Amino acid sequence: METHAKVVIIGGGVVGCSILFHLAKFGWKDVVLLERDELTSGSSWHAAGQIHTLSSDPNISRLQSYTIDLYKEIEETSGQSVGLHITGGFYLASTPEWYDYLKRERSKARYMGLNQEFISPREVAERHPLIDPKHYHAALWDDQDGDLDPSGATYAFAKSAKVHGAKYYTHTPVTDTIQRPDGSWDVITPKGNINAEIIVNCGGLWAREVGHMQGVHLPVQPMEHHYLITDKIEAVANHPTRLPAGIDYEANIYFRQEGQGMLLGTYEPTSTPWKIDGVPWDFGHELLPPDMDRIAERLEMSFERLPAIGETGIKDMINGPFTFGPDGNPMIGPVPGIKNYWVAVGVMAGFCQGGGVGLTMAEWMIDGEPSIDVWAMDVARFGEFATPDWGTIKSSENYERRFVMTFPNETLPKGRIQKTTAIFDRLIAKGARMGQGFGLESALWFADGPEDAHEAPTFERNRSHEYVAREVKTVREAVGGIEIANFAKHEFKGPGARAYLDIVLAGFIPKPGRVTLTPMLTPKGRLYGDLTVACLSDEHFMLFGSGAMQEAHRRWFEKDLPESVNYKNVSDDWHGIALSGPKSRELLQRITRDDVGADAFKFRDIRETFVGDVPVKLVRISFSGELGFEIYCKPMYLLKLTEAVESAGADLGYRWYGARALMSMRLEKSWGVWTLDFRPDFTAAESGMDAFINWKKEFIGKSAAEAERVNGPTRKLTTLVIDVDGIDVSGDEAILIDGAAIGYISSGGYAHHVQKSVAMGYISTEHSQPGTRVEVEILGQMYSAEIQGPPLYDANGANMRS
Numbered sequence: 001m002e003t004h005a006k007v008v009i010i011g012g013g014v015v016g017c018s019i020l021f022h023l024a025k026f027g028w029k030d031v032v033l034l035e036r037d038e039l040t041s042g043s044s045w046h047a048a049g050q051i052h053t054l055s056s057d058p059n060i061s062r063l064q065s066y067t068i069d070l071y072k073e074i075e076e077t078s079g080q081s082v083g084l085h086i087t088g089g090f091y092l093a094s095t096p097e098w099y100d101y102l103k104r105e106r107s108k109a110r111y112m113g114l115n116q117e118f119i120s121p122r123e124v125a126e127r128h129p130l131i132d133p134k135h136y137h138a139a140l141w142d143d144q145d146g147d148l149d150p151s152g153a154t155y156a157f158a159k160s161a162k163v164h165g166a167k168y169y170t171h172t173p174v175t176d177t178i179q180r181p182d183g184s185w186d187v188i189t190p191k192g193n194i195n196a197e198i199i200v201n202c203g204g205l206w207a208r209e210v211g212h213m214q215g216v217h218l219p220v221q222p223m224e225h226h227y228l229i230t231d232k233i234e235a236v237a238n239h240p241t242r243l244p245a246g247i248d249y250e251a252n253i254y255f256r257q258e259g260q261g262m263l264l265g266t267y268e269p270t271s272t273p274w275k276i277d278g279v280p281w282d283f284g285h286e287l288l289p290p291d292m293d294r295i296a297e298r299l300e301m302s303f304e305r306l307p308a309i310g311e312t313g314i315k316d317m318i319n320g321p322f323t324f325g326p327d328g329n330p331m332i333g334p335v336p337g338i339k340n341y342w343v344a345v346g347v348m349a350g351f352c353q354g355g356g357v358g359l360t361m362a363e364w365m366i367d368g369e370p371s372i373d374v375w376a377m378d379v380a381r382f383g384e385f386a387t388p389d390w391g392t393i394k395s396s397e398n399y400e401r402r403f404v405m406t407f408p409n410e411t412l413p414k415g416r417i418q419k420t421t422a423i424f425d426r427l428i429a430k431g432a433r434m435g436q437g438f439g440l441e442s443a444l445w446f447a448d449g450p451e452d453a454h455e456a457p458t459f460e461r462n463r464s465h466e467y468v469a470r471e472v473k474t475v476r477e478a479v480g481g482i483e484i485a486n487f488a489k490h491e492f493k494g495p496g497a498r499a500y501l502d503i504v505l506a507g508f509i510p511k512p513g514r515v516t517l518t519p520m521l522t523p524k525g526r527l528y529g530d531l532t533v534a535c536l537s538d539e540h541f542m543l544f545g546s547g548a549m550q551e552a553h554r555r556w557f558e559k560d561l562p563e564s565v566n567y568k569n570v571s572d573d574w575h576g577i578a579l580s581g582p583k584s585r586e587l588l589q590r591i592t593r594d595d596v597g598a599d600a601f602k603f604r605d606i607r608e609t610f611v612g613d614v615p616v617k618l619v620r621i622s623f624s625g626e627l628g629f630e631i632y633c634k635p636m637y638l639l640k641l642t643e644a645v646e647s648a649g650a651d652l653g654y655r656w657y658g659a660r661a662l663m664s665m666r667l668e669k670s671w672g673v674w675t676l677d678f679r680p681d682f683t684a685a686e687s688g689m690d691a692f693i694n695w696k697k698e699f700i701g702k703s704a705a706e707a708e709r710v711n712g713p714t715r716k717l718t719t720l721v722i723d724v725d726g727i728d729v730s731g732d733e734a735i736l737i738d739g740a741a742i743g744y745i746s747s748g749g750y751a752h753h754v755q756k757s758v759a760m761g762y763i764s765t766e767h768s769q770p771g772t773r774v775e776v777e778i779l780g781q782m783y784s785a786e787i788q789g790p791p792l793y794d795a796n797g798a799n800m801r802s
């Protein structure tokens, strides 16, 4: 075995083998995979082998589609059969809600160019004689779905990797990973050690144990899972073609043909996490004892829907473990805070996603960035809040909800109050309905007290609508306050800080006491941040940005940080309140000795001072589009600041507002938000963030941004007003002209002040002229919409600057 490699991959399941294949295919030959036992000695060998493209995240759907298309290639390259059957498959809607859900999926498929169509229950029965159609409203049909042989597929990846020049060693367990001072890794095995520039944890069932070797705590959890295989069924055996695959969401089952019988699996409502305290190293090609009682209820329902299965004997019952993550999506990429340590773990549908994960990891390593935004899979979407217990709780919840719909207004119940601020109880007492982001609780909207703080999950506007309207009115006419603990804060100090930020950020770096807004670009010119930069002194800067992205941004900043710069993610060190509204200055003036008048404290000023008798960083900016101030204090001062704000604001009509009101108001200003309208899928010019670029300086991504400036972007972020009532977009809907998709919605909702249903979306440039009429597909209905020009509220920003 060699003693050095550029990359060592730990784990020879489908995921590790796919990464090995992609790295070698794209030109990195000096890559080695180490497998403890034989290949496929984790969950890969006993998978049901069902493959499909549907995912709640469009980019994951794209990668699943890529994965399925790849199987033919690796079969040809390796000469190893993957046992592929592309039968097509259906997603069955047995309730109106599931029908609605699938209509949303259909809308996504339109702009993604995926081949998905609705078929009637009669057509379902024609294509699959075992299904009793009376249970269904319709089914979404996907040509690309089918099944394969999981072992064959894993070996085909590994053998294809070998053809491209990579190596793998079986019966070579990694017993330790030790980092050298130069950042490289010594990978320790009984057969010798390899020094690697990069290591990749693809440990699957043992991902946590492999992580522990280096103090990396991955919030993933193996779960027990059952599927059964029936005896021969005549209707299957006699069918002229292989039967299509299927998923019935309400019954929580998936099924496909297996030999002359059927395979049927189910996700039971009470999950069984397996080996919470750690997976033994000697677990191998074993299965777990089946427990029919656990899945009996689901089976009964499935026997009603596919009666022939209930009437046939069971040939085999498989209970095997596989690993889930907290939100069901994989965790991939470089781990923030630890150099050259990559993961691809928690891949719960390895045969649907393994190819896409391999592609993404290889692009990321070789090119420095993946070709599409993979935020939904990025390991950096979790931080230290994702503790082992939290990981087990959320992964179990996710298993139980595998085929359970999550509505756009729904907040999931498990793993809550992981992180709270000092005024959590106070806001709850006032009627806050809380959501959770990056582990932290923050208010979505405020009801009339705790008893009133409830809403039913729905696609439509719900009872929170009127309460949010009240919050918006308060901000637009008086003064409101929202917590800002959930914004990310990054601190840079040192003699090199300004020069560093000038290169990393594309916009203007402000003078002391001032604040600017700037895009941050990747070398390929794609958005990697929309950040507010505050200069506290020549060698001291604070950046404010997306709370969700804080660890991803930390990883970005730490990557090539010069020695002359000190950087820290200080998001949890600064909590606070944003005051917004025409009376916000009056309120603020009552609780500070500083002059905060329009001339003394200008729009985009920042200063360190005292407000409400506590030390703060006070910034004059607002995301509501009104006159506003952000007041940041250390967490232990938040309660005192809150009391000062509430009592000074009482006679001014002060009210708390939540994230939904803020999102409503920013739509009126046509301001995008990170993870929705701003993401690495888009460029500065496409998103309009190029307006904040300082073209006179050098910065990362400049040449790509300049090239786009010459040619112009092919699509643009635009605002639309939709002629619709009772329902608003929730994201990812298709935008069409004459039935052809010309773009899609990135975010939207009801804009309470202007009383319109508003959306933002990316539209091909040729159709993005203000006044253009388009259609937006919401739950299968086409609604007329018009592309807007200037913002719908305070177009020249006079209120904000007042």
Ligand SMILES: Cc1cc2nc3c(=O)[nH]c(=O)nc-3n(C[C@H](O)[C@H](O)[C@H](O)COP(=O)(O)OP(=O)(O)OC[C@H]3O[C@@H](n4cnc5c(N)ncnc54)[C@H](O)[C@@H]3O)c2cc1C
Pocket: 010, 011, 012, 013, 014, 015, 016, 034, 035, 036, 037, 038, 039, 040, 041, 042, 043, 044, 045, 046, 047, 048, 049, 050, 051, 172, 173, 174, 175, 202, 203, 204, 205, 206, 207, 210, 225, 226, 227, 318, 319, 320, 321, 322, 323, 344, 345, 346, 347, 348, 349, 350, 351, 352, 353
């Ligand atoms: C019952 C069941 C049905 C399923 N059905 C489907 C399905 O229909 N479709 C689908 O897409 N997915 C399905 N899955 C999920 C699928 O099996 C997993 O997503 C996939 O196997 C994950 O692959 P992996 O490579 O991440 O992990 P694993 O397959 O667990 O591989 C990890 C590998 O790492 C090795 N390893 C660990 N530690 C070390 C070490 N220290 N040194 C060296 N090697 C090490 C292990 O030996 C193992 O071979 C199913 C799973 C189960 C259990």
